[in-house]
Amino acid sequence: MSLIDSLSRAVPDDIIITDPDVMDRYLHDDAEWAPYEQAVAVIRPRDTAQVAAAVNWCIENRVAVVPRGSGTGLSGGANALAGCLVISLDAMDRVLAVDPVERTARVQPGVINNDLRARVAEDGLWYPPDPASAPWSSIGGNVATNAGGLCCVKYGVTSEYVLSLEVVTGTGKIVRVGKRTAKDVAGYDLRALLAGSEGTLGIITEVTVRLLPLPPAATAIVGYFDSLVEAGQGVANVTAAGVIPSALELVDSYCLKAVDDWKNMGLSAEAEVILLASTDVPGAAGEAEAAAIVAAFESAGATFAAVSENAEEAEAFFAARRLAYPALERLGPVLTEDICVARSKVPEVLRRIQGIGEAHDTVLAQIAHAGDGNLHPLLVTPAGDEDAKRRAQAAFEDIIAVALEAGGTVSGEHGIGLLKADGLASQLSAEVIDMHVAVKRALDPHGIMNPGKVFAVPGEE
Amino acid sequence: MSLIDSLSRAVPDDIIITDPDVMDRYLHDDAEWAPYEQAVAVIRPRDTAQVAAAVNWCIENRVAVVPRGSGTGLSGGANALAGCLVISLDAMDRVLAVDPVERTARVQPGVINNDLRARVAEDGLWYPPDPASAPWSSIGGNVATNAGGLCCVKYGVTSEYVLSLEVVTGTGKIVRVGKRTAKDVAGYDLRALLAGSEGTLGIITEVTVRLLPLPPAATAIVGYFDSLVEAGQGVANVTAAGVIPSALELVDSYCLKAVDDWKNMGLSAEAEVILLASTDVPGAAGEAEAAAIVAAFESAGATFAAVSENAEEAEAFFAARRLAYPALERLGPVLTEDICVARSKVPEVLRRIQGIGEAHDTVLAQIAHAGDGNLHPLLVTPAGDEDAKRRAQAAFEDIIAVALEAGGTVSGEHGIGLLKADGLASQLSAEVIDMHVAVKRALDPHGIMNPGKVFAVPGEE
CATH class of the missing domain: 3.30.465.10 (Uridine Diphospho-n-acetylenolpyruvylglucosamine Reductase; domain 3)
Incomplete structure (x- = not known):
């Protein structure tokens, strides 16, 4: 009996996908250039019992399981392994x-x-x-x-x-x-x-x-800066002022322009770098918080800093922030970084990242959840340019090294997946990796759960 | 070489305690009637290296380790096991x-x-x-x-x-x-x-x-109720109103009186049950929140509900809440419960707990982090009354059963230790206990870390 015949006895036929053309979109996430292989099949279970039946089938047949959601990951965590079963949870959407x-x-x-x-x-x-x-x-x-x-x-x-x-x-x-x-x-x-x-x-x-x-309506504060380092100082100043905004984002003019070219939102690129903050504290206390953020921006050298009086404009800026990644993807492959450093180190680390882009002759757009020190340099390459790809990948590794040197982390929020597995091994001590391996073996004794992702377990395929 | 001689080669002599009289206070926490045994020694390390040396000595000598902080636990988690090494961290206090x-x-x-x-x-x-x-x-x-x-x-x-x-x-x-x-x-x-x-x-x-x-100064809201069930309804009403106070505590008159008798704080016992809330939202929004809490208390049948205009009075009530446990301990052994249930079930569960106290002829004082549904019935017994002790212990078990029936937990915040180990085994499925055992074995392969606490690991002593 073929594996697929056997699988179709374990779960209903109509949740199994084996057509290679249909399967393809389930074999990888959104991580640029992260490798993926051919799965034995993809299934789209409708309930938990079908998931359990599939996992038990995998245990019996020594087939690796790769679970996935909607595939927007940026680390390759959901990328298919050779001969694995991809379990897509997208049909369990209630x-x-x-x-x-x-x-x-x-x-x-x-x-x-x-x-x-x-x-x-x-x-x-x-x-x-x-x-x-x-x-x-x-x-x-x-x-x-x-x-x-x-x-x-x-x-x-x-x-x-x-x-x-x-x-x-x-x-x-x-x-x-x-x-x-x-x-x-x-x-x-x-x-x-x-x-x-x-x-x-x-x-x-x-x-x-x-x-x-639901929180009260937020007030937006916008600051324009001539340089990344000054914007980074704006972030450090907000933190030092003891203010906790409800958002504090950094977007550079490259991203703003890419969004504008795509969505025609009329965003003026009057600044090299923009900081977008918001406060959802109501009343006078919120006004004081907004004023403190404006002051923190100004003392960092903002060329313009103000409470946005135009809710639509503020929303357009935040929308641009959210759309930056897909907007840049229109221009070619984008490799997304995801480091996080102490807030006080944001100016220096932004400066060093800029230098890395220059050193590797790579276009580097900057967005950041700056208030958390979570930086997302986006490495933009022309489609099909193999040399640019290699340069971007080298810059990617250099940025990881800078994050670690600054006492930061290789992943603030995207996860380790495949792209950051080497970084994780650098970040964690051997003893802590040993604890990871021990926990993995304890809870996945058959070694079938997304093996090889995040960290290597000796003995797993 | 005796064990102690061997230990004194592993760690400095002056951190080792073997005098039984001095050791005794390090052998148990504050959990009433939780069993404890004689340790081989107590150590009070001054740095991490000494802790590691002691643990390695325990591995070599197959001695169980019982770590402890300041011993205020209420579940027996820090209670000594026969022949164990107690590692007290109280000297590492910088x-x-x-x-x-x-x-x-x-x-x-x-x-x-x-x-x-x-x-x-x-x-x-x-x-x-x-x-x-x-x-x-x-x-x-x-x-x-x-x-x-x-x-x-x-x-x-x-x-x-x-x-x-x-x-x-x-x-x-x-x-x-x-x-x-x-x-x-x-x-x-x-x-x-x-x-x-x-x-x-x-x-x-x-x-x-x-x-x-530091948060803004808080405003206190006090509500008086004739019954636990009405006070519980006050809690449910606050939640249903969509308000998240910065504290929402329940104290019954028994506790207030015990604190008053001890500290002479002049707390009038004008109510059977008091709810104490606070809001630290500044300005008009905070005033609206306080008013919503007053309304929630009133609609639950409060005989009195108001924003406290007297900060000292409000602080006295909160101090009484914090002192309730030691105040009751002056009256005799106190067995402390620590269940947590959904906020909407607080009225019913408070009523059932009251019934349990009556059924077991046990004095039952009620305090609660009511806003979280975290209830702390205190079972008060006369010192040396063995029959009262047995009745209190039976009530303790019945309260756990009520918590589980209501879909709640056997421990909201005190931990499992020894007193709640049976409760944990009832709360978690066999498969989840298996996961606990697997994780424990993975990270404590020698089975020396506080064995027998929280849950049993088959094969550990």
Whole structure:
């Protein structure tokens, strides 16, 4: 019996994809030049039982499992391995329950982030985590990578909004881990261990998220700067002033222009670099916060800094920030960095990154969740230019080295996947890698869960 | 060579305690009637290297390790096992660094919670986690139990303020796990796994905490109720109103009277049950929030509800809340419950707990971090009354059963230790317990780290 025949006894035929043309879009995520191989099949389960049946089939047949959400990842974490089974959770896309009194929602992993946000807003509630991919990325993938976003600077990252998870484990069991209530310290925090584990410990089949009341309307503050270093100083000044804005983003003129060329939003490129902040503190305290941010920008040398009196203009700037990555992708392959450093080091690190772009003759557009020190240099290359690709990849590695030298991390929010596995090995001590290997072997004793991603387990294929 | 002779070659003599009279206070925590045994010795290391040397000595000599902070735990997690080595971190009590710009502090585990709070306040910073034990409990113990407190309802629990940890592992290695920066998804969240693991996976030897700017002055709201159920409804109403107060505590008249008898604070016992809320939202929005809380109390049947115009009175009520446990302990042994349920179920569960007290003829005082649904029924017994002890223990088990029936947890913030191990086994599925055992064996392969606490590992002594 062929593997596919055997698979079709384990799960319904109509969730199995084997047509290579149809499969292709399920074999990789959005990470530029990250390698991927041919899968034995892709399945699109409709429920948790089908996921568990597939994992048990993989255990029996020694087939690796690669789970995926909507494939917007930027590290290759969802890229297919040779002969693997890709389990796509995109068809499990229902919001199962919203509880306005407990402020929770129970959702399937394939629910798109923005769809969840829109659904809970109907009840006056807010799901804060807002990766720039929110219109396309799914909650399951957000949890699996512990995604960040614009709001993190004040509201924290995805895992802080995950109360509990239903997971199909590496042993094919369906389990529920996490908190039953607002506070719950019963046992190990396996919820946090699974969040951000990039499919290497289990497959997330349901997520219960914690919600907040909708925040008050935010006020935007815009600052124009002549240089990255001055903008970076603006970020450091905001932090030093003891202000926690609800967003603090950096966008350079290259990104603004790319968005403008695409969407014709009429964004003037009057500055080399723009800082976009927002405050959602209501009333006089919010006005004081906005004024403190303006002052922090000005003392860093802003050529212009003001509270935006035009809500549409402010929204256009934030929209441009969110659209920067797809806008640049129109121009050619884009390799996306994702380092994070201490906020006080942002000016220096931005300067060094700029130097790396110049040294490797690579076009380097800069966007950043600057308030968290989370920098996203975008390495833009002409399509098909192999030499430019190699130069961009060399710049990518140099930026990782700068992050580590500055005491930072190789991944602030995109995850390790394939592209950052070497960086992770540099960042963590051998003893901590050993702990990772021990935990992986403990929870994935068959070595089938997304093997080779994040870190290498000796003995796994 | 005796074990002690051998130990004194591994660590300095002057950190070893073997005098039984001196040792006794290091052999147990504050959990009433939780069993403890005689240790081979207690050590009080002065640095991480001494902790690692001691753990390696334990590995070589197959001696169990029981780590402890200041011993204020309420679950027996720090209770000595027969022939174990108790490692007390109380002498490692220095604040190593405070970074006002990054808003972090690096501290040794023996630093007392309130001392850290006072130290960082000098820089205008705030360490939110505030267990009622804050004047006595240490940061290491707070992290090891993932302690809660009054502020959690708005600001979350201890682990949300832990950026990174230095840990001596079960294999005797010194490692650093956690985030280097505000956002960091490089590898598994071992930081969160260690937090709340109650010494079963490693010994915390240093903690880097995340701080916030000092919050604005809070406004207190007090509500008087004739019954627990009405007060519970007040809690549910606050939640349903979409308000997140900065504290929402419940104290019954029994507790208020006990504190008054002790501290003579002049607290009138004009109500059977008091709800204490606070809001730290500044300006008009804060006034609106306070008014919404008053309305929520009134619609639940409060006999009196008002914004406290007297800051001293409000502080006296909150002080009484914090002092309730030691005040009751003066009256005899107190067995402390720590369940957590959905906020909407607080009224019903409070009613059922009251019934349990009556059914077992046990004095039952009620305090609660009510805004989180985290209930702390205190079972008060006369000293030396064996029959009352048995009745209290039976009531304790019945309350756990009610929590589980209501979909809640056996521990909101005190941890599992010894007293809740059976409860944990009822709460978690066999498959999730298996995951715990697998993780424990992976990170503590010698089975020496606080064995038998939280859950049983087959094959460990």
